[in-house]
Amino acid sequence: MSELNTAVQEPKAHPRRKQKEKKPNSLWSDAWYDLRRNKVFLVGTAIAILLILMAIMPGVFAPQNPLACNLVDARQGISSEHWFGIDNQGCDTFSRVIHGARISILVGLLTSVVTGLVGGVLGLIAGFYGRWVDVILSRLAEIFFAIPSILGALLLLSAVGRDAAGVWTVVLALAILAWPMVLRIMRAAVITAKSQDYVTAARALGASPFRISVRHILPNAVAPVIVVCTMNLGVFIAGEAALSFLGVGIQSPNISWGLMIADARNRFLMAPEPLIFPAIFLSITVLSFVMIGDAVRDALDPKLR
Amino acid sequence: MGRYVIRRLLQAIPVLLGSTFLIFCTVYALPGDPVMILGGERRIDPVLAAQLREQYGLNDPLIVQYWNYISGVFVGDFGETFQGVQVADLFAGKFQVTIQLAVTALIIEALVGLGLGLYAALRRGRWQDHAVLALTLLLVSVPTLVSGFVLQLVLGVKLKTELGIDFFPISGTEAGWRSFLVPGFVLAGTSIAYLVRLTRTSLMETLRADYIRTAVAKGMPRSRVLGRHALRNSLIPLVTYLGADLGTLMGGAVITEAIFNLNGIGQQLFQSVARRENAVVVGVVTVLVLVYLLANLIVDLLYAVLDPRIRYE
Numbered sequence: 001m002s003e004l005n006t007a008v009q010e011p012k013a014h015p016r017r018k019q020k021e022k023k024p025n026s027l028w029s030d031a032w033y034d035l036r037r038n039k040v041f042l043v044g045t046a047i048a049i050l051l052i053l054m055a056i057m058p059g060v061f062a063p064q065n066p067l068a069c070n071l072v073d074a075r076q077g078i079s080s081e082h083w084f085g086i087d088n089q090g091c092d093t094f095s096r097v098i099h100g101a102r103i104s105i106l107v108g109l110l111t112s113v114v115t116g117l118v119g120g121v122l123g124l125i126a127g128f129y130g131r132w133v134d135v136i137l138s139r140l141a142e143i144f145f146a147i148p149s150i151l152g153a154l155l156l157l158s159a160v161g162r163d164a165a166g167v168w169t170v171v172l173a174l175a176i177l178a179w180p181m182v183l184r185i186m187r188a189a190v191i192t193a194k195s196q197d198y199v200t201a202a203r204a205l206g207a208s209p210f211r212i213s214v215r216h217i218l219p220n221a222v223a224p225v226i227v228v229c230t231m232n233l234g235v236f237i238a239g240e241a242a243l244s245f246l247g248v249g250i251q252s253p254n255i256s257w258g259l260m261i262a263d264a265r266n267r268f269l270m271a272p273e274p275l276i277f278p279a280i281f282l283s284i285t286v287l288s289f290v291m292i293g294d295a296v297r298d299a300l301d302p303k304l305r
Numbered sequence: 306m307g308r309y310v311i312r313r314l315l316q317a318i319p320v321l322l323g324s325t326f327l328i329f330c331t332v333y334a335l336p337g338d339p340v341m342i343l344g345g346e347r348r349i350d351p352v353l354a355a356q357l358r359e360q361y362g363l364n365d366p367l368i369v370q371y372w373n374y375i376s377g378v379f380v381g382d383f384g385e386t387f388q389g390v391q392v393a394d395l396f397a398g399k400f401q402v403t404i405q406l407a408v409t410a411l412i413i414e415a416l417v418g419l420g421l422g423l424y425a426a427l428r429r430g431r432w433q434d435h436a437v438l439a440l441t442l443l444l445v446s447v448p449t450l451v452s453g454f455v456l457q458l459v460l461g462v463k464l465k466t467e468l469g470i471d472f473f474p475i476s477g478t479e480a481g482w483r484s485f486l487v488p489g490f491v492l493a494g495t496s497i498a499y500l501v502r503l504t505r506t507s508l509m510e511t512l513r514a515d516y517i518r519t520a521v522a523k524g525m526p527r528s529r530v531l532g533r534h535a536l537r538n539s540l541i542p543l544v545t546y547l548g549a550d551l552g553t554l555m556g557g558a559v560i561t562e563a564i565f566n567l568n569g570i571g572q573q574l575f576q577s578v579a580r581r582e583n584a585v586v587v588g589v590v591t592v593l594v595l596v597y598l599l600a601n602l603i604v605d606l607l608y609a610v611l612d613p614r615i616r617y618e
Contacts (some may be wrong), residue, residue: 142320143320144327146598148557148590155590156331242449282451286445286448287442287446
């Protein structure tokens, strides 16, 4: 980790002391200053980077083809050749676990980005225009918010059908029920920012509503949204595993940790390895993103300063 | 107060209508013809199929079907399945299981969450505080899917075979309230962690207040300062969280129910989606939305009890 950071540290060392430096966003440089010194963040990022590398090039980490399975070898324990044993279908669990990282991380990141964009833009509009626009958008958000998320996603994915199920359908099913949370947070932040003096000043100078909202309000209201999107990453990764476990998410032959857990559950008490190892990786992945989320919140939440 | 309740109930109606309509549309879009699924492998006589469709109103436009359904729900009629079973009867047993599970989870969550949060706040900055925070990080990171299976293996099998302790049933509901202990803890897992953190922050904030300093200075016993002044004033965000969580726990129970073989609404919904029992699917979600809205209303009303300064006009 230290190698990654040294390059950035030099030019902007101790941003807090350099008050004369005209930084428009002192919140961001302060936050970055805090993050670089936060052990939780560094450990979380280190694990996440390793997992992302695994997701990008699983072949480097896993020696065997995860789809080359031999039923004769099924349910072998841990050995030097098969580190995590062999599952019910005779596939190497280690290779499958490594290859499973891609879908988990992809779904987590994409869902976070989609909810952030949809909730963020609608929240900005609702908070900025207020009145009936706000009423309609907020009520709409409430309607989606009242539906239990895993059950709702289960229904949506069942309606789409197994043949069409894939990364994007899972992302959309999770995002459809999660964007209202982002809208609420963005809306509240925008309403706070809207009443600030610099917004009045910009309006007095004749700035257009678009310019005011994008150039003046957005940069000052986006921090809580970034916090909630980072913290949600882990939730979405767990959500994908849950949906795949229930059989409506990612479908075989694609590899997902949730799917692996579902496949291994029937013989789990006799042969725990094929279930335990994807479970451990799933937990570690969620843990790393939760650590990053926690650190980002501590750094960006001015209330805790 | 009365007017406030009525206004809140009226506000809940559009949300309920919107949510159920969304679910209704989704169910409508589910693949497969429910009448043909009813016949299983055998093909159903077209005349009979047409008669069934007419009987269950499947030929009506979506909006008419929705209206027929929802107007029934408002007088407590959840319709019947294609097998002729009243959905309300079907629900009774299933909801009992899920409610037992969710309430057990909520009790465990409240006890562990408030307890650990209080402990951490009182040991602020010491190693106990850090240990509790690390524990919450762990609790948040282990998904239900993982904690469920791991506890099943450890408490249900290893504990029995290695130590001979057979206290935690891990499948089904035969053992009464004990059946819900492990599933309840698993279901509560993530929520416990959030509640611990919330309790800790909320209490730490209150403990800094002037009136706490005054109470300590005038020689009030520690327990009374905590119970009477600190806890009561930090309770509002905690009650909000617990109340909102009841709905989340009931809606999130599907995975826990699947792991521990509990025959609750999550399992029912799962089967009904496959069998295209639209009335059941929409009914389950409708009841869950109702629970969510009512829990939020009750939480809002509790504010006035906890903080006499809050008045509802």
